[in-house]
Amino acid sequence: HAAPMFVIELIYKVPLPDIDAHMSAHVAYLKKYYAAGNFLVSGRKIPRDGGIILAVGKTRGQIEKIVAEDPFYRHHLAEFRIIEFRASQRASDIQHRIENG
Numbered sequence: 001h002a003a004p005m006f007v008i009e010l011i012y013k014v015p016l017p018d019i020d021a022h023m024s025a026h027v028a029y030l031k032k033y034y035a036a037g038n039f040l041v042s043g044r045k046i047p048r049d050g051g052i053i054l055a056v057g058k059t060r061g062q063i064e065k066i067v068a069e070d071p072f073y074r075h076h077l078a079e080f081r082i083i084e085f086r087a088s089q090r091a092s093d094i095q096h097r098i099e100n101g
Contacts, residue, residue, distance in 0.1 A: 025071040
């Protein structure tokens with residue numbers, strides 16, 4: 001069966017200049033977990049009051065540990081909401097759809 005999937009919602013608690021001051025560290029964190037195979041898609045919410053990460057993991061606990069490493073979490077810049085779901089369907093051309101709308 002498929003691994004559990006997670007929507008991680010970030011809700012900023014501080015002004016955007018404070019977010020931007022930690023953005024390079026946040027991007028390095030994202031790259032770490034893309035490389036590890038956990039993060040699938042990520043980006044800013046519109047309007048820009050937070051972000052979304054779509055992730056896969058073995059357990060919710062594993063994802064909670066990963067979230068705890070985010071500089072936005074460690075510096076109390078954002079609240080995090082983790083929604084677990086079981087993916088039952090997906091588009092066969094998901095990459096094309098993401099790139100072309």
